[in-house]
Amino acid sequence: MKIKKYYNNILVFNPAFLGDTVITTPLLKALKALFPNAQISFCVRPEHAKLFYNLPFIDNVILFDKRNTQKGFSGILKFANELSNFKFDLIINLHLSLRSTTLLSLIKDTYLIGYSTAVLSYLFNKRIEKKQELCEVERNLMFLSDLCDDFTLDEAKKLGAGLETYVDKTIYNNTTSYFLSTSPNKKVVGIAPGSVWATKRYPTSSYIKVAEMLYENGYAIALFGGKDDIESLDEFASSFKYPYYDFACKTSLSELPAIIKSVDLLLVNDSGLMHIACSVQTPCVAVFGPTTKQLGFFPYDEKSIVVENNNISCRPCGKHGGDKCPKKHFQCMLDIEPIQIFNAALSILHKD
Numbered sequence: 001m002k003i004k005k006y007y008n009n010i011l012v013f014n015p016a017f018l019g020d021t022v023i024t025t026p027l028l029k030a031l032k033a034l035f036p037n038a039q040i041s042f043c044v045r046p047e048h049a050k051l052f053y054n055l056p057f058i059d060n061v062i063l064f065d066k067r068n069t070q071k072g073f074s075g076i077l078k079f080a081n082e083l084s085n086f087k088f089d090l091i092i093n094l095h096l097s098l099r100s101t102t103l104l105s106l107i108k109d110t111y112l113i114g115y116s117t118a119v120l121s122y123l124f125n126k127r128i129e130k131k132q133e134l135c136e137v138e139r140n141l142m143f144l145s146d147l148c149d150d151f152t153l154d155e156a157k158k159l160g161a162g163l164e165t166y167v168d169k170t171i172y173n174n175t176t177s178y179f180l181s182t183s184p185n186k187k188v189v190g191i192a193p194g195s196v197w198a199t200k201r202y203p204t205s206s207y208i209k210v211a212e213m214l215y216e217n218g219y220a221i222a223l224f225g226g227k228d229d230i231e232s233l234d235e236f237a238s239s240f241k242y243p244y245y246d247f248a249c250k251t252s253l254s255e256l257p258a259i260i261k262s263v264d265l266l267l268v269n270d271s272g273l274m275h276i277a278c279s280v281q282t283p284c285v286a287v288f289g290p291t292t293k294q295l296g297f298f299p300y301d302e303k304s305i306v307v308e309n310n311n312i313s314c315r316p317c318g319k320h321g322g323d324k325c326p327k328k329h330f331q332c333m334l335d336i337e338p339i340q341i342f343n344a345a346l347s348i349l350h351k352d
Contacts, residue, residue: 001144001148001149001159002148002149003147007089008035008038008039009038009088009090010040010091011041011043011062011088011090012031012041012043013093014094014095015066016095017196018048018275019274020136021051022279023140023275023300024042025055025057025163025165026157026163027094027137027144028042028055028058029159030144031057032057032058033057033159040057040058040059041058041088042058042060043083044062044063045066046063046064048253049061049063050166051166051253052165076102083103083104084106084108087109088107089109090111090113091107091112092114093113096118097118097119098119100118101114105123113146115128115129128145134296135293135298136297137160139296141156162281165257167257167258167261172262179245179262183220186218186220187220187349188219189211189222189264190221190222190224190265190267190282191266191268192229192271193269194229194269195270196228196271198321199321199330199332199333200291201232202269202289202336202341206336206337206341208236211242212240215242219349220244221242222245222246223237223244224247224256224259224273233248233249257279260276260277261281264282264349265282265345267345268284268287269287269289270289270321277304278301283305284304284305285304286299286304286306286307287306288307288308289315290317290322290325291316292315293306294316295316295319303348304348305344307344314327317332
């Protein structure tokens with residue numbers, strides 16, 4: 001693809017949920033390929049930043065602490081001044097909120113692109129349609145259509161390739177060696193039973209049944225999750241009857257990609273950990289309940305398998321799920337049998 005104009009200092013703005021930021025990496029890689037001498041900056045939440053340090057296609061990671069030190073209108077004004085000092089000549093805004101549009105519209109002498117569905121999108125120099133038939137990675141890559149004369153989505157996807165996060169090679173090698181020495185001749189299956197949204201959580205009791213079947217068939221089990229998943233993690237710890245590797249609440253986000261890369265498969269809900277697994281080429285069995293492929297956030301790879309209940313008409317019930325099932329039956333998750341997850345796991349594990 002041929003660019004219309006060369007930009008020297010580019011900001012991609014997406015201080016969103018964990019998975020959303022990981023999904024942004026193909027766009028960042030494509031931009032670096034198209035503008036190899038440009039400075040590419042990525043604005044994210046502080047808690048996600050370490051996933052993106054040391055990646056060759058990102059020159060600067062900028063932190064927007066919108067919930068703490070930079071919250072409110074005074075925080076927006078202060079942060080707008082900070083961003084203005086970078087003298088960006090191109091800003092791509094992937095966020096849809098009033099706060100983001102207001103913030104970025106305060107930055108002068110820059111070409112600002114955003115989604116047409118963003119609040120106050122008329123403030124952008126160019127608005128890009130957020131096509132619902134595409135996955136989120138492809139939607140983001142559509143921003144390149146305004147920057148290239150001969151844009152094609154297929155070519156943009158080749159430039160962007162897959163998701164990517166920073167992998168600490170020392171941690172990866174140490175974890176792989178640890179698994180080899182403690183579980184020789186066994187593949188390791190990770191299980192991440194948590195999610196920010198309650199209705200996105202496949203029942204932990206069912207994950208336990210899957211884990212028991214896998215263990216009894218010769219696979220080692222590793223548990224993943226953070227402090228927000230403590231209820232699911234405690235249930236797993238108290239009920240799973242076999243030994244397992246416990247990484248839950250024991251690893252930092254910066255360590256997580258390397259450790260997840262060390263396992264052979266991850267069983268996971270529709271969550272940020274699913275996207276991290278894809279970013280390090282670890283296949284997933286992803287359990288989807290209230291959300292569907294049409295929302296655009298399925299695993300962005302060719303190895304993973306999604307298990308879902310397609311026999312009910314109320315899916316999807318929201319972009320993010322929710323705290324309770326609106327229909328009060330939760331059949332999207334409860335009707336999925338553990339044997340379905342187990343069989344999907346075996347179909348991936350037996351390919352190697």
